Amino acid sequence: MEQTKKIREGNIRIVSRLIRNLEDSEPEARTAIKNIFPYTGKAHIIGITGSAGAGKSTLVDGLISAFRKKNKTVGVLAIDPTSPFSGGALLGDRIRMQKHTEDPGVFVRSLATRGAMGGLSKAVGDAIHVLDAMGKDIILVETVGTGQQEVDIIYNSHTVIVVLVPGMGDEIQAIKAGIMEIADIFVVNKADHPGASQLLMELKNMINMAQIPEDGWPLPVMTVESAFEPIKFGEKIDSLAQNILKHYEYLVHSDQLKSRLHRKTMVEIKDALRTCILDQILSDLEANGELDRLAYKLISKESDPYTLAEEISSRYLKKRPGKPYQKKG
């Protein structure tokens, strides 16, 4: 329990090592999460998403300062989009956040996962627990993304900020159809660039069409200009931080906090089951060389993936869970 104590005290060396172990799916990381779990659940978790070049890191950097002014401690997880390939290079942009490294109330980490598919979701969830157990009041999770990464971020966050920039081309239109359902706050960044007023108008139209009930969360749209004017930029970010805190209050007073927690918990159970059941079966198959034999069967068309998986299932599972699968056709 020494480790748990040190994490709770905010020992940077111990926390960094644990996060590295999470990235590598080391088994001892699992024990650590078990131990710190009772001390989690206090932080306000904020997801920040948007396409590459939208200026998310600058916003995160601004938000750190804004929350520190409010005397809140801040943890940042920057999910590394290059992760599956390069093993997690720190984005150059994030180096800017290093100015906060002297401040013991701020902890910034880049997160990448090597290895297993679907591993990122679990690592993000677990790393959030670590920062939460460290006692950070605010946890900012930054990710580039459409698709799966955005799904992960909404499942893990209380408040989701979607950052848009003008001039991203036609495809953004289609993406916008999806982001309505994940955003709690919209930020139009680089609002001094051409096309900003059109983007703003489109967003507002979309929100009007969504017909949010009177006691619902009104989906604020905020604008931030390029950070050339530090004072003006700082003011905008301060009011963004204010809106973020307001959103948490809304979650508490409506029943949303409870339902978001439930949704997140479901994802956690599924991720843990994957680790404890699927990954175990796979490493078992791998250890006795059977995985290669199975692959050969598929490549030679001797069998198909589902027939193989059903065979493996009946070999490892005590009983066939659920209804037996009916072969048709």
Add this chain to the structure above:
Amino acid sequence: MEQTKKIREGNIRIVSRLIRNLEDSEPEARTAIKNIFPYTGKAHIIGITGSAGAGKSTLVDGLISAFRKKNKTVGVLAIDPTSPFSGGALLGDRIRMQKHTEDPGVFVRSLATRGAMGGLSKAVGDAIHVLDAMGKDIILVETVGTGQQEVDIIYNSHTVIVVLVPGMGDEIQAIKAGIMEIADIFVVNKADHPGASQLLMELKNMINMAQIPEDGWPLPVMTVESAFEPIKFGEKIDSLAQNILKHYEYLVHSDQLKSRLHRKTMVEIKDALRTCILDQILSDLEANGELDRLAYKLISKESDPYTLAEEISSRYLKKRPGKPYQKKG
């Protein structure tokens, strides 16, 4: 086997229904994949990825025409980035491809998945099998993405095309560190826009630094201008198509085709195991209301995700696969 026959004959109605069932994870889709599996493995699968607004759909549209001129039949899967949220709206851009709908040698489908996390990977793999069994010579898989979607596309493709456009901001620099490892061909699209020559230079520097061996694939960088001049555009796309076919030849003559097939097969086994084992256990837990009980235990901090998952594992698994997990600390 009536269904398999109809799929192999290219019956649009039957194929479309099957793909819809794949999106919805319907159990009958699994039987269909079992049946068509022996008829797969002939198509050249090409992944096309790049950020939103990079002009991927225009390229795909051009490639359809280019391959048709070479008398090859073409299937297109457009992976819908909005999938997890909006249930798969057809991107406006893709409507352009509709001009090929009269051509029986072309089949275009948008793919989205509702429901389970990680479901997209499986659905993409299975949908590729369907187009493959239909007898399409070339299958183009288009996806917006950084992160997981790009991982999926490399595991499923023989040839990966990464589309870049000038002026995407700083973050592209960081992403590029990762795309080196997934790209087989780079396309700099909108090469008549400002910043193109700088992007080209950076790409070429990167490739030089990678020190590709003499008998390796040289990682071509192609430029395509905005499609204002149809004849010039067509010529560029024709030579892109030529390079794509050359890459396949390279895969055949080196040992790469075999190793890519092996890698893809491993992913397929894992996806199928998830469907047949994990999803079954989850629906079993859900059916008897236990999933809610487990969630409550976590929310009340009575237990933690890994302890719960280990309990469930020992309940469902015949023997604990692999070494027993050692509790430390």
